[in-house]
Amino acid sequence: MRHYAPLPSSRELARLLGLSRNTVSAAANRFLARRWYTIIMGQVQQNEELSLQLRALGGAGFGRDFSQSNTRLVSGFGGLVVTRERFTGEPAESSVEATAGGTVDFFSPRNEDFTFSNDVVSYYNLGGRGRVRLELQSALRHKFLKDFYWSVNGFESFDSAPPQNQKGNDAGISITLGWSF
Numbered sequence: 001m002r003h004y005a006p007l008p009s010s011r012e013l014a015r016l017l018g019l020s021r022n023t024v025s026a027a028a029n030r031f032l033a034r035r036w037y038t039i040i041m042g043q044v045q046q047n048e049e050l051s052l053q054l055r056a057l058g059g060a061g062f063g064r065d066f067s068q069s070n071t072r073l074v075s076g077f078g079g080l081v082v083t084r085e086r087f088t089g090e091p092a093e094s095s096v097e098a099t100a101g102g103t104v105d106f107f108s109p110r111n112e113d114f115t116f117s118n119d120v121v122s123y124y125n126l127g128g129r130g131r132v133r134l135e136l137q138s139a140l141r142h143k144f145l146k147d148f149y150w151s152v153n154g155f156e157s158f159d160s161a162p163p164q165n166q167k168g169n170d171a172g173i174s175i176t177l178g179w180s181f
Contacts, residue, residue, distance in 0.1 A: 020046065020047075020048040021046070021048065021049065021172075022047075023043065023044070023046075025041070025043045026043075027039055027040065027041040028041075029063070035065040035066075036062065036063070036064050037062070037063050037064070037065070037077075038062055038063075039060060039061050039062070039063050039077050040059075040060045041060070041079075041081070042056075042057065042058040043055075043056070043057050043058075044056050047157065049167060049170040050157065050159065050166060050170050051087050051088040051089075051162075051163070051167070052085065052086075052088075053087060053088055054084075054085070054086045055084070055085045055086075056083070056084045057081045057082065057083040057084070057097075058081060058082060059081030059082060059099065060080070061078050061079015061080065061099065062077065062078065063075060063077030063078070071107060071109065072105060072107070073103060073104070074103070074105075075102060075103045076100070076101065076103075077101055077102070078101075079099050080096060080097070080099065081097050081099050081123065082094065082095075082096055083123070087162075088166075089163075090163045095125055095127050096127065097124055097125050097126060097133075098124045098126055099123050100122050100124075101121035101122065102119070103117070103118065103119050104117075104118045105117045113142070113143050114141070114143075115139070115140070115141045115143075116138075116139070116140050117137075117138065117139045118136075118137070118138045119135075119137045120134070120135070120136045121135045125161075129161060130160075130161065131159070131161040132159075132160040132161075133157075133159050133160070134157070134158040135155075135156075135158075136155065136157075137155050138155075139154075140152045143180075147179055147180055148177075148178070148180075149178050149179075149180060150178075151175070152173065152174075152175055153173065153176065154171070154174075155170075155171065155172055156171045157169060157170045157171070
């Protein structure tokens with residue numbers, strides 16, 4: 001009789017591989033005339049691959065939906081954010097950054113729908129350091145059997161001036177099988 005060890009949980013696997021990456025984002029839009037809107041955004045991040053213990057940011061800006069139909073959305077925004085970061089072995093730092101970003105989404109308006117989403121946000125440090133950060137997320141999602149879906153997700157985090165001896169980018173792909181209710 002063979003005995004098999006139980007599979008590690010996702011948290012244990014991340015700890016074993018050293019791949020912990022967590023992001024929580026929230027944004028609220030207030031629509032104005034002619035497809036313009038105001039935006040308030042906030043985000044908290046942690047990324048062991050980049051030695052980022054904590055990054056918290058909050059800010060506001062203006063955006064515009066350039067193209068919107070029942071199969072696509074193309075939108076862009078710009079604004080200012082205040083960022084507080086702490087990297088491993090470095091003191092915490094605060095900065096003001098200009099931000100610009102956009103969304104390009106394609107979707108099919110059927111029961112078995114496909115969605116292809118792309119979001120990019122760039123941050124430009126206004127403190128004279130010449131630092132640029134870029135966050136990119138893409139996802140292809142297919143809904144089937146009413147409430148089930150599969151998706152392929154990709155991300156890229158880039159920092160043009162990370163702390164000394166730290167990585168400047170982190171990228172990855174994940175595959176998800178899920179149920180929405």
